[in-house]
Amino acid sequence: MFAAALAGEVKSRHGLPMQGRRTTAAGGIFLFLGLVAGVIVGIARGQLVPWMLYGFGAGVALALMVWLIDRRRG
Numbered sequence: 001m002f003a004a005a006l007a008g009e010v011k012s013r014h015g016l017p018m019q020g021r022r023t024t025a026a027g028g029i030f031l032f033l034g035l036v037a038g039v040i041v042g043i044a045r046g047q048l049v050p051w052m053l054y055g056f057g058a059g060v061a062l063a064l065m066v067w068l069i070d071r072r073r074g
Contacts, residue, residue, distance in 0.1 A: 022074060027066030034059020 038055020042048035 025066050025070040027063035027070075030062035030066065031056070031059040034062065 034055040034057070035052060036055070038052040038058075039048065041055070042051030045051060
């Protein structure tokens with residue numbers, strides 16, 4: 001089994017050859033990072049909720065951009 005994988009004969013667990021699948025980009029990290037950045041800025045400015053929403057909105061915008069670019073590539 002391992003020798004076949006090393007020889008380049010990669011098969012699925014059903015015994016069929018695996019087709020070349022392209023991995024997709026993960027834009028969900030921007031949702032998290034935008035939210036966290038918004039919370040940090042909101043705490044520093046004394047307005048937590050509006051800045052949390054701004055950060056989340058920016059994260060959604062970036063995640064949508066990653067999704068659209070990834071979809072176009074593929």
